[in-house]
Amino acid sequence: MSGKEIEKLTKIISKLPSLGTRSSRRIVLQLLKKRETLFLPLIEALQEVAANVKTCEICGNYDTVSPCSICASEKRENNLLCVVQDVADLWAMERVSFFKGKYHVLGGVLSALDGIAPEDLNIESLLCRIKKDDIKEVILALPATVDGQITSHYLVSRLKDMDVKVTTLAQGIPMGAELDYMDEGTLQLALNSRKLL
């Protein structure tokens, strides 16, 4: 391959999630081929995001303004808070456009293996917010993994003495799933939490 600039770019692109050296090379070639329609617009869009997007000081979302448009919105319920692990999860919730409260991004979950302790997460700011904004309900929408569940338990213990309802997302069989393909844990859980029709 020729040109150290091209090699450097290929190396950086291959560090992005879901990309390796081969797909990175294909991307660089595609960019060079479509200079006007793809390459220059990409650089411009990246620069705009790098220059304008910041972390919301209240919830941790990414937006061009801080407080972000969700935190600043007057159409959203002020006393309903959904706690998520990451901005990706916040975006996933927003795509459903069903939830009308506000969010709080933890920035991770507790993990003994990765050495993530409560002080590494945005927990203090969550507690402050609950007091200050008079939050009535906190929905814990953390991942259904062991670490996610441990974090949920920890948060429940921290919120116990506060005057706030703490709920979590329902667990069970996902929509459209075949029972045959579900793991035993999910089946057992769905059976335990069965509902009266």
Added chain:
Amino acid sequence: MSGKEIEKLTKIISKLPSLGTRSSRRIVLQLLKKRETLFLPLIEALQEVAANVKTCEICGNYDTVSPCSICASEKRENNLLCVVQDVADLWAMERVSFFKGKYHVLGGVLSALDGIAPEDLNIESLLCRIKKDDIKEVILALPATVDGQITSHYLVSRLKDMDVKVTTLAQGIPMGAELDYMDEGTLQLALNSRKLL
């Protein structure tokens, strides 16, 4: 999702080869998280390539100089030319670092379906180059597809009256392959072109 800049960037990234909306979103989040170590270096590398890399006027390769470093190299054989479909194929040949001649990028192969005719490819410049540089051998390293083979045949007919040897890459069983997994066409071809040991 919040921020029209983020949405615009996600849309552009999802147009890159091997990426869709979901992986594109993951990439944008990763960039925002690793602003100093990934986002800004990526923008810088993209700008450098956009500003400096051009198409070589002789062979069609991408490089920061034109003629490219391969065309300008004095260590390479001047009268051995390898014809490839695309710069990606040129890079693939270069990774082997076995071929010591020069290249000519056709920019595609003939295709009745996609309406690609001889005048859409860098064929005239190839013929000029063969005459001008006194090329002794042209290696056709075009894809082993129907369109690639038709293009090879066409080039052979165009080069027939010129004083140049025309060869093509050997076809057969790739290294390390199990016969069991080879298609019938390849097996038949490998059998027809069998070699005396």
